[in-house]
Structure formats: C-alpha cells, structure tokens
Amino acid sequence: MRILFVSYMHPSVTPGGAQQVAEEMRRAAIKRGHEVFMISALEVDQEGVYGKPGAPIVPMPGETNQYFYFPQHYNFVHKSVGEWRSLKFFKDLVTRIDPDVIHFHHYHRIGVESIRAARLAAPKARICMTFHEMMAICLAGGQMVRTSNRDLCLRATPIDCNGCFEQFRPEFFTLRAARLQALLDECDDFFFPSQFIAKRYQEWGLDPAKCHVVANGQSHPAPEADRARRSHRVNRFGFFGQFIDNKGIDVILDAILLLAREKRLPESGVEIMINGGNRHYATEGYLAKVDALIEQIRALDDDRVRIHELGRYSRDQLAERMLMVDWVIAPSTWWEVFGLVVSEAWMFGRPVIVSNIAGLGERVRHEENGFTFPARNSAALADLIASLAGNELEWRRAHEGVKPDWSDLDMFDAYMIAWRRNAANEEPAPAIDEPRVAASRSQAQTFPDLEALFNPAGDV
Amino acid sequence: MSNLFKVVIPNFNEGAYLENNPDVVKGIEAGQHHDAYDHFLVHGIDENRLPPLNREPLSLVGRAEHAAVSDSGYFVVFGWLGDEGVDEPQWRLDGRDFTVEIPQDAVFRYARPDVEGGYRDGPYDYGYMIFGRTPSKNLLREEFEVRAWSRAALFKGRIAPDSWSDKRLLDTLLVRLKNAQSHLGLEAGMHQFLSGSAGENLVSLFSAHAQANSRAPYVETFGARPVSRSFLTVLFGSVEPMLLQPLLFNRMGVDFGEWIYVCNSPEDGNAALRIGRMISELYDVMITVVVMADNVGFGAANNAGVAVARSDAIYVVNPDIYPQKSQIEPLRRALAERELGDILWGGLLFYDEQNLMHSGMFIEHDVFIRGQGLGHVAKETPRTAVKLVRVEHFDKTVPFMPEQWRRPIVVPAISGAVMAFDRRRFEKIGGFSSRYIYGHYEDADLSLRWAREIGPVAVDPDLRLVHLEGQGSKPRGEQYRGAQLVNRHLFSLRYHDLFQSRPELMTATRELAVDGPRARTPQSTEA
Numbered sequence: 001m002r003i004l005f006v007s008y009m010h011p012s013v014t015p016g017g018a019q020q021v022a023e024e025m026r027r028a029a030i031k032r033g034h035e036v037f038m039i040s041a042l043e044v045d046q047e048g049v050y051g052k053p054g055a056p057i058v059p060m061p062g063e064t065n066q067y068f069y070f071p072q073h074y075n076f077v078h079k080s081v082g083e084w085r086s087l088k089f090f091k092d093l094v095t096r097i098d099p100d101v102i103h104f105h106h107y108h109r110i111g112v113e114s115i116r117a118a119r120l121a122a123p124k125a126r127i128c129m130t131f132h133e134m135m136a137i138c139l140a141g142g143q144m145v146r147t148s149n150r151d152l153c154l155r156a157t158p159i160d161c162n163g164c165f166e167q168f169r170p171e172f173f174t175l176r177a178a179r180l181q182a183l184l185d186e187c188d189d190f191f192f193p194s195q196f197i198a199k200r201y202q203e204w205g206l207d208p209a210k211c212h213v214v215a216n217g218q219s220h221p222a223p224e225a226d227r228a229r230r231s232h233r234v235n236r237f238g239f240f241g242q243f244i245d246n247k248g249i250d251v252i253l254d255a256i257l258l259l260a261r262e263k264r265l266p267e268s269g270v271e272i273m274i275n276g277g278n279r280h281y282a283t284e285g286y287l288a289k290v291d292a293l294i295e296q297i298r299a300l301d302d303d304r305v306r307i308h309e310l311g312r313y314s315r316d317q318l319a320e321r322m323l324m325v326d327w328v329i330a331p332s333t334w335w336e337v338f339g340l341v342v343s344e345a346w347m348f349g350r351p352v353i354v355s356n357i358a359g360l361g362e363r364v365r366h367e368e369n370g371f372t373f374p375a376r377n378s379a380a381l382a383d384l385i386a387s388l389a390g391n392e393l394e395w396r397r398a399h400e401g402v403k404p405d406w407s408d409l410d411m412f413d414a415y416m417i418a419w420r421r422n423a424a425n426e427e428p429a430p431a432i433d434e435p436r437v438a439a440s441r442s443q444a445q446t447f448p449d450l451e452a453l454f455n456p457a458g459d460v
Numbered sequence: 461m462s463n464l465f466k467v468v469i470p471n472f473n474e475g476a477y478l479e480n481n482p483d484v485v486k487g488i489e490a491g492q493h494h495d496a497y498d499h500f501l502v503h504g505i506d507e508n509r510l511p512p513l514n515r516e517p518l519s520l521v522g523r524a525e526h527a528a529v530s531d532s533g534y535f536v537v538f539g540w541l542g543d544e545g546v547d548e549p550q551w552r553l554d555g556r557d558f559t560v561e562i563p564q565d566a567v568f569r570y571a572r573p574d575v576e577g578g579y580r581d582g583p584y585d586y587g588y589m590i591f592g593r594t595p596s597k598n599l600l601r602e603e604f605e606v607r608a609w610s611r612a613a614l615f616k617g618r619i620a621p622d623s624w625s626d627k628r629l630l631d632t633l634l635v636r637l638k639n640a641q642s643h644l645g646l647e648a649g650m651h652q653f654l655s656g657s658a659g660e661n662l663v664s665l666f667s668a669h670a671q672a673n674s675r676a677p678y679v680e681t682f683g684a685r686p687v688s689r690s691f692l693t694v695l696f697g698s699v700e701p702m703l704l705q706p707l708l709f710n711r712m713g714v715d716f717g718e719w720i721y722v723c724n725s726p727e728d729g730n731a732a733l734r735i736g737r738m739i740s741e742l743y744d745v746m747i748t749v750v751v752m753a754d755n756v757g758f759g760a761a762n763n764a765g766v767a768v769a770r771s772d773a774i775y776v777v778n779p780d781i782y783p784q785k786s787q788i789e790p791l792r793r794a795l796a797e798r799e800l801g802d803i804l805w806g807g808l809l810f811y812d813e814q815n816l817m818h819s820g821m822f823i824e825h826d827v828f829i830r831g832q833g834l835g836h837v838a839k840e841t842p843r844t845a846v847k848l849v850r851v852e853h854f855d856k857t858v859p860f861m862p863e864q865w866r867r868p869i870v871v872p873a874i875s876g877a878v879m880a881f882d883r884r885r886f887e888k889i890g891g892f893s894s895r896y897i898y899g900h901y902e903d904a905d906l907s908l909r910w911a912r913e914i915g916p917v918a919v920d921p922d923l924r925l926v927h928l929e930g931q932g933s934k935p936r937g938e939q940y941r942g943a944q945l946v947n948r949h950l951f952s953l954r955y956h957d958l959f960q961s962r963p964e965l966m967t968a969t970r971e972l973a974v975d976g977p978r979a980r981t982p983q984s985t986e987a
Contacts, residue, residue: 073734080703082731084738116742171928175782179704182711 002035004099004125006114008106008132010040010060010068013050015315017340018132021193021216021411022105028219028412037097039090041069041109056086057093067093071111078176079135081111090114094121101419104129104187107136112183119186126419129184130191130214133337136180137204139173140164143246144200145334150245152335152357152375156204181205189418193338194359200335212418215363216338217411220347222319227349228399230326235389236271237353238325240313240341243276245286248331248355253293253307254378255385260300264382268390269304275321277312322348326395327388330354333376339363342370347405351398353384369401467501473511480510517614520549521579522586524606524617530629533597534665537590538636540575541608541615544584545832549610551590555602565656566592569649570640583643591633591658593665627754630665634897634942648830651846654949662946666897670760673753677722677764680733681748682740687717689795690769692776694761695732696724696899697934701779702735702747710743712783714792716775718746722765724755746770758876758899759892766883766891773800774886776879777925779932786813787924794922800882802915803972804907806874807923808865816860817927818853820871820919821904823959823966825849825952849952849959851904854969865921868972872965874917876903877927885914897943898935901951908955908965918972 007022019040029036039057042050047070052058060066069090073082081087094102094117102118102125104110118127135142137156144153147164156177158170181204184190190206192198193216202208241247252272259265279287297307313321322328328345330336335358342363345352354360355375364370371388373380388394474496478485484499493499505513522541529535543549551562572587579586588608594600603620624632642649654662691709695701699721706719723732729751736749750764766774775795783791787810798805809817830844854871889909892902907917935941959966 073731078703082738083734084741087738087742113738113742120742169930171931175704175928175931178708182707
C-alpha cells in the first residue's frame with residue numbers, strides 16, 4: 001500500500017505530540033512493508049532555514065520521500081491556506097505520489113483546504129484525519145479553557161466563544177464552525193486518540209459514523225531499560241512536558257507548600273524533578289507565579305523537600321530522565337486529550353499520578369494502573385504525595401499494574417484495520433479499543449496479588 | 461421714558477434727519493414722536509436711519525479654528541461663535557481681493573461642550589461648520605478672514621486653510637457630523653443643513669469620487685463558463701466571506717452560477733484575487749473578482765459588478781448571507797424555477813433555523829423639531845419640524861410558519877441584503893443610485909424607482925437565506941456611520957413629496973398574482 005502522511009511540523013524540527021505520532025506512524029508503516037511518504041507543514045519562521053526560494057514544498061534534507069510544506073498566507077483563525085499557489089503545488093505532489101491512503105495528522109498550518117486539494121489529486125484515495133487537539137472547536141488554541149478566568153469550557157457555543165473573543169460576534173463562530181465542518185467532512189474517516197476528544201468533535205458536528213478511537217502508540221526508545229528500577233526512598237516525583245500554563249506545574253508546587261504548612265512532609269522526603277522546556281510558551285503571569293512558588297519552597301530550608309529544574313529533554317534522553325524518578329505526575333489543568341507522558345511513563349514502568357480529566361482520566365484508573373486526583377486540586381494531590389512518597393508497596397503494586405506498551409505497530413495495525421474495513425465495505429468501522437487490543441497481546445492483564453508481589457528485600 | 465438714561469449727541473442735525481426721513485415728520489405731526497431727536501434715540505439708531513451715527517460695532521467672541529480647501533475647490537471651516545441665537549448671523553469669507561458670501565444653509569451649528577465650559581456655561585450650539593464650494597478651485601488657497609455679524613456685533617477671525625484631498629474633506633465632514641451633538645435638536649438642525657447647498661455639495665463630492673474610482677476597475681475571472689445566474693457580493697474591509705460563502709453554498713448543492721466579488725477596499729484586492737482563484741480551483745466554480753480603485757460605495761460597486769456579470773439573472777447577496785440546511789430545497793427551487801421578469805425580488809431572511817429576520821421592508825417616519833437659542837427673541841416664525849423616514853422590516857423576529865408563505869408578496873421595498881432582478885431592467889433605470897454616500901438607503905431607493913418605472917417589488921417566499929448581520933463588511937472608520945446618518949436625510953429629502961402625496965406606498969402589501977409558469981428560460985449571454 002502507498003501511504004501519504006501529512007503532518008503539522010516534524011519532530012526533527014520541533015518536538016511535539018502530533019508530529020511525534022505522525023512520525024511513529026510513518027516508521028511503523030515502513031516496518032510493515034508499505035511505501036510511505038510524508039509531507040510536514042512547518043511554521044513561517046522556519047522557511048528561512050528549511051525552505052527554498054519560491055518553492056512552497058521542498059524535499060526534506062537527507063531524507064527519502066519526506067517533504068517540508070510552507071503554506072503561504074496562512075489564516076490562523078480559519079485554519080486556512082489563503083492562496084491557490086501553495087495548494088496547487090501540494091496537489092501536484094499528491095497527484096504524482098498517487099497514494100492509496102492520505103492520512104492527515106492535524107489541520108493547523110496544513111490548512112483545511114489541503115484536504116480538498118488531496119481529494120482532487122487522488123480521488124480514489126482513502127482520506128483520513130487524526131485529531132490531536134480541539135483547534136477547530138475552540139479558537140483559544142483548541143484548549144477549551146476560558147480566556148477570561150481560565151475556567152474549563154464544556155461546550156463551544158457562539159455566545160460563550162464571544163465571551164472569550166469579544167472582537168468576534170457570535171455569528172462569526174457559527175460561520176467558522178460551519179466552514180470547518182464542511183471542509184473536514186471531505187475526509188472519509190476521523191481518528192481520535194481518546195474517547196474524550198472523539199465525543200467532543202461529534203458533539204461539535206462531525207459525523208459519528210466516520211469516527212474511530214485509536215490510542216497513540218510509540219516505539220520504545222530504550223527497550224533494554226530496567227523498568228523495575230526505583231530510587232532507594234521511592235520519593236522522586238517527576239514532571240515531564242512543556243512549561244506552559246495548562247500543564248499544571250503550579251499544582252504540584254502548591255501541594256508541596258501545603259504539606260509543608262500542615263507539617264505533613266513525608267519523613268522519606270520529597271524530590272520534585274521538573275523536566276520541562278519551552279518556558280517562552282508560558283504566559284508571563286504564570287511564569288512569575290511558578291517562580292514565586294519555587295522560591296517559597298526553597299525558602300522553607302527543609303531537607304525533606306528539594307526541587308530540581310532539569311529543563312527540556314530530547315527523546316534520546318527520555319529513558320535517562322524517566323528512570324531518575326519513581327513517580328510521574330501529570331497535573332494538567334486543561335482537557336488533556338491523550339497524555340503522551342502517561343505512555344512514556346508506562347513504557348518505563350513508572351506509576352503515574354494524573355489529573356482526573358479528559359484523556360488522562362480515561363486512561364488511568366485510580367489504584368489500578370495509577371492514581372488520579374481532581375484536576376486543579378492541589379490539596380488532593382498533596383494527600384497522594386504524602387501517602388505515596390516512600391511507599392514501596394504502593395509503588396510495586398502500581399508498577400505491576402501498568403499495561404504493556406501500546407506500540408507504534410499496535411497503533412498502525414489498528415489504523416490499518418479501519419482503513420481496510422472501510423475501503424472494502426464503505427461502512428463505518430467500530431471504534432478501536434486500545435485496552436482490548438492490548439489485552440489480546442498480553443497475558444498479564446489482571447491486577448497483581450499484593451501479598452505475592454510484596455518483597456521487602458526486593459531490588460532497588 | 462423717565463427710567464431711561466439721558467443720551468447726548470452733540471452734533472445731531474435735526475433738519476437733516478427730518479429731510480432724510482419724511483415718515484418721521486408725519487409721525488411728529490400725528491403726535492407719535494416728540495421731535496426728531498426723540499425718534500432718533502428710540503428708533504433711528506437701531507434702524508440705522510440716515511444720517512448714520514458712526515460707531516464701532518461690538519465684537520462677537522468666537523474662533524475660526526480650522527479650515528481646509530480640497531482639490532476640487534470644496535472647503536470647510538470649523539470654529540465657534542458666541543452669538544447665542546439673538547439673530548441668525550450673516551457669514552462671509554474675506555480674502556485680500558475677494559469676498560465669498562456664505563448662505564445660511566451652508567452653516568451647521570452644533571454643541572461645543574468645551575466652549576460651554578470655558579466661555580459661558582449654557583445650553584447653546586456654539587460650534588459651527590461651514591461647508592461649500594467656490595467656482596474656483598484655488599480661490600481660498602490663501603489666508604482669509606471669517607466674518608459673522610449679528611445685529612450690531614461682528615466676529616472676525618483669520619485662518620490659513622490646509623490643502624486636502626476631496627476624499628479627506630468628505631470623510632472629515634462625515635466624522636464631524638457623526639459625532640455632532642446639539643442642544644437645539646440635532647436631527648432637525650442637520651436636516652436644515654443638508655437640505656440646501658451643503659447636502660447637494662456632499663452628494664456631488666461623493667458622486668465625483670465614486671465616478672472617478674469606478675471608471676476602470678480591475679476585473680479577473682477564474683473558471684469562466686456559461687452561467688444562467690450571477691451572484692454578486694460587494695466586499696468592504698474583509699475578504700473573509702470569500703472563504704465562507706461559495707464553499708458553504710457549494711457544499712449545500714446550490715448552483716450559484718458565477719460569484720462576482722466586488723472589492724471596495726483596494727488594500728484587500730490581492731487577498732481577494734488569491735482566494736478567488738483558490739476557491740475556483742478547489743471547487744470548480746466560477747469566481748469573478750472586481751477590485752475598485754477606492755471605496756465607491758455600495759451602489760456604484762454593485763453597478764460595477766452587474767456590468768461584468770455573464771448572465772442577466774442577477775442575485776445581489778450581502779457578504780453576511782448564507783444558506784441554511786432546513787431551507788435548502790425551497791432555495792434551490794427558487795433559483796432554478798423562478799422567472800425574474802419585471803419584478804424586483806427579495807427573499808425571506810432568517811435569524812436562525814426557526815425565526816424570520818424579515819420579509820421585505822416598509823417605510824415609517826419620525827418627527828424632529830429644532831429649538832431656539834439662549835438669547836432668542838421671540839418671533840412669529842414657527843419652530844422647525846422635519847420628518848425623517850425610517851426603513852423598517854416586516855415580520856421582524858417572528859417564528860417561521862411555512863404554510864403562511866406560499867405566494868409572493870408585493871412590498872414597498874426589499875433589502876439590499878438579497879435582491880434578484882433582470883439586469884436589463886436594472887440598467888434601464890440606471891442601476892443603484894450613487895447619490896447615497898458609501899452605503900445605506902440605496903436598496904429602498906432602488907425599490908421605489910423600480911416600482912415606479914419597471915414593475916412590482918416582491919418577496920419570493922422560496923428564496924430563504926440566513927442573514928448573519930455583522931459578518932460581512934468591516935467598515936473601519938466613523939465616516940461610514942456619518943454617511944449612514946447623512947443618507948437618511950438625503951433619502952428623506954428625495955422622497956418627502958412622494959410620501960406626502962401617496963402615503964400608501966410606504967406600508968401597503970398584497971399578494972402577487974403570478975399564476976404563470978415558474979420555469980425560467982436560460983439567460984446566459986456569453987458562452
């Protein structure tokens with residue numbers, strides 16, 4: 001099969017969830033023996049380095065069958081490529097490739113018109129889209145968080161959207177949605193990494209018959225890593241991700257301060273390891289708040305709590321950073337669509353502590369394969385940290401409860417099932433259930449027996 | 461007379477006074493006056509009887525603050541005058557070797573809160589703006605003196621005018637009018653101002669601008685083909701509708717033939733051309749982009765669009781008009797089957813899927829009066845009262861009940877948001893009037909002229925569209941609000957006599973008797 005992936009960005013240029021998944025899909029397709037192409041739409045400010053004069057699409061240096069795409073006159077609000085020329089070159093390239101499947105990962109920067117252009121270029125191809133966030137639904141960066149007070153937004157009504165963007169009348173949002181829905185409807189199938197985001201898009205207006213849920217999978221960067229490794233005190237809590245407002249670093253810091261104020265800091269002590277880059281994406285107010293919280297914690301001058309700011313990390317460093325911690329906290333304060341960090345933590349056998357929200361809450365079941373707490377509730381997180389720090393029993397139980405990896409090949413195979421079934425029958429495929437498919441590949445699905453597992457003399 | 465102070469005029473010549481004023485002689489003989497000196501003191505001085513009493517006139521306080529002369533010789537003067545309405549002042553501009561007489565209707569008086577605070581605290585319209593045009597384009601291109609006198613008081617203020625383009629002068633006036641306030645009655649005062657030379661000068665100033673910028677628009681057609689109808693949309697300040705309208709109509713299966721976009725903001729021209737080509741290529745539809753040299757207004761821009769249309773069936777559609785799923789079948793039927801004939805057609809416009817926005821327009825009026833000044837001396841002249849028309853909508857926000865909408869309804873006027881007509885009839889009456897500055901009231905004007913010269917104006921109950929007001933043009937500037945205000949006066953002035961003589965034209969409706977075939981023959985004029 002000849003498959004064309006079209007992605008927003010490329011992980012070799014800028015790391016990020018959507019582009020990483022697209023790249024995993026590309027590599028998995030190659031492993032499965034398919035002929036694979038990829039077109040990655042980059043940002044305007046990257047054209048100077050990666051582009052060529054006068055060329056909206058250029059080959060990716062040193063790679064085969066990979067291209068960088070620079071749509072011109074991009075309209076952020078409408079997710080629209082604003083000129084015919086970019087689309088013409090895109091269409092010409094797709095025509096030459098003549099793929100059987102065209103799979104879009106994201107529509108931002110790529111432009112929703114590119115779907116139509118792909119259809120014109122390859123009328124018989126199966127055209128699909130994986131949604132990685134909610135930009136089409138929500139103009140506030142797709143986060144569904146109100147711009148005025150940071151409250152979580154449940155439904156993007158024109159009146160509510162006007163509340164976030166007073167410069168646009170409610171009618172504008174009606175039209176924006178109608179246009180995006182019309183252009184997205186050009187796709188044969190829609191894929192979502194979680195039930196949560198699938199439901200949001202269906203409520204928004206996408207045809208449920210076209211919707212499938214397939215969890216993001218990924219290849220293991222260090223399969224030889226010792227998944228059972230833990231620190232002596234089992235008290236290292238790691239944050240992984242971007243240093244941005246909605247990722248919730250402040251919730252962790254608040255929880256630590258609360259424990260200190262209430263004199264409940266565990267005797268084992270608590271080490272907080274912040275693995276986060278892209279501070280420049282955070283708002284100034286948020287950064288100031290986080291910095292102030294860190295200063296307050298350091299001012300406690302208490303040996304039982306330490307904060308380490310380790311900065312950004314590459315995928316090559318993931319194993320090292322993951323194995324430095326015992327627990328991974330994902331305290332997101334917004335609708336985390338999937339939670340790639342959970343997959344990464346599980347890959348290395350790290351138990352996770354996550355906000356019980358959206359994709360995170362869907363994937364992590366409290367005291368089964370991790371721990372959850374109400375989103376934005378630092379007091380609840382404080383209780384969890386107090387009970388888990390130094391608790392080797394809970395660590396081992398949760399560690400054993402972590403599901404086998406949902407790999408890049410698992411993900412790709414699930415996509416293939418949907419592509420082939422729909423291409424053959426022209427009928428909607430059932431949702432692909434990540435746990436069910438994973439269970440079929442694993443023999444260790446039941447929750448482990450505590451007594452049998454607990455071994456005071458276990459390796460550390 | 462005992463309470464009056466004694467006045468002494470040493471050189472008063474009684475004989476000369478009686479010789480120059482024979483009526484005084486008769487008055488003395490009749491016992492009305494004691495003598496010539498007595499008459500002079502009580503009446504003669506105020507009436508400037510001969511021989512005159514030489515006096516320096518009192519000064520009226522005021523300022524000439526700003527003046528400008530445009531390329532074509534239009535001029536404006538802004539300032540304030542502390543006359544307080546004792547009498548209508550006379551106005552004049554004095555240059556070194558010339559005098560320009562200013563008619564009363566070239567002067568608009570309005571409130572100046574800053575003057576009221578600094579000069580005298582009282583509700584009077586101290587502000588003035590003088591607007592007019594001299595035969596010579598260059599006459600006023602030098603320092604001149606603004607003179608205003610009322611009774612025996614005189615204001616003199618020197619001012620050096622700026623040199624402006626016609627457009628800047630027009631826009632400045634519109635902004636000032638839009639922001640004007642008045643203690644005495646804004647609407648009536650403005651109506652007086654616009655009903656004379658100032659109104660005509662404004663119209664000619666804009667018409668000349670519209671004509672000059674409509675002469676050679678840039679026209680580009682993408683995906684040309686024979687078509688049986690032409691959708692026409694005037695854009696201003698945004699090309700966003702081009703991303704939305706053709707796509708949404710196309711995806712709902714509506715054949716719009718060609719879509720002509722007239723771009724009234726040339727700065728958006730490049731984007732319009734880019735998007736026009738893109739949409740044409742993506743959806744295999746015909747898009748024509750017309751880029752005007754400047755904003756020529758709704759009327760002239762539509763006329764330019766009609767001129768390049770490739771069919772005779774024209775559908776004027778505002779940039780905030782869209783199809784709606786629940787009404788798509790009637791819409792397709794209306795487009796496919798309705799014979800346009802000699803009828804100016806409007807449609808049913810909706811707020812949403814359930815509720816009408818309107819079904820045609822009727823014309824109402826409001827009455828406004830003009831008060832008097834602070835120091836006004838009562839006269840027998842009546843207060844000024846003016847009637848301004850108001851265009852209103854039938855069936856504003858009523859639930860849509862399909863069974864009530866089976867036959868076309870003849871109405872006084874239809875909205876320019878959606879209009880369908882045969883181009884030949886449209887051109888026969890000269891198209892949209894360009895007397896209206898920038899936009900507003902051209903639709904009602906066209907309706908009234910159509911009804912008078914061509915045939916009925918009617919609402920097609922199948923032509924159902926949603927009107928998302930505010931999602932079309934993006935006029936950035938107060939001059940457009942000012943133009944809307946001015947156009948109401950211009951429309952009222954133009955049709956005042958008609959509405960007085962035939963008030964039924966303003967509100968009457970009836971069912972249209974059209975039992976003939978609905979099928980329309982193809983009207984393509986170009987292969």
